[in-house]
Amino acid sequence: MVSCTDKVHEYISPSITRPRTKRIFDQYQQTKGIDLWSCHYEIMKENLEKLKEMNIKIRREIRQRMGQCLNDLSFQDLQSLESDMESAWRVIHDRANRVLTNQIETSKKKVRNVEQINRKLKMEVGAMDEDPYGLVDNGGD
DSSP states (O other): OBOTTSOBOOOOOTTOOHHHHHHHHHHHHHHHTOOHHHHHHHHHHHHHHHHHHHHHHHHHHHHHHTTOSOTTOOHHHHHHHHHHHHHHHHHHHHHHHHHHHHHHHHHHHHHHHHHHHHHHHHHHHHHHHSOTTOOOOOSOO
């Protein structure tokens, strides 16, 4: 199907098979004298090139952060890289401190809870050890 914006949409009813649809598109292209897929192919090709460039750039940045490929960088680029790495280190360091602080606080709460349970159990055991018929001093009788 061709929309009013000249975009091609495929619709297959149960009675139409894929090979038949392809023949319909081929006949349409021959009749109109156009290639329906060339524009789509070009767009995909451009997108692929952009993705490849982005991939190369990211890989270079990773290598630079690992201390490789630094010879081609200017002094300003090195300073910028150093600044980026310092800010990243700060973020990681702060996050690690927060995680450790939370773990310490959780451990302290658990210790306080266990100590409270221990005190309660000691009191219960102490109460069990007391003689219910204890000796009473009647003042010397």
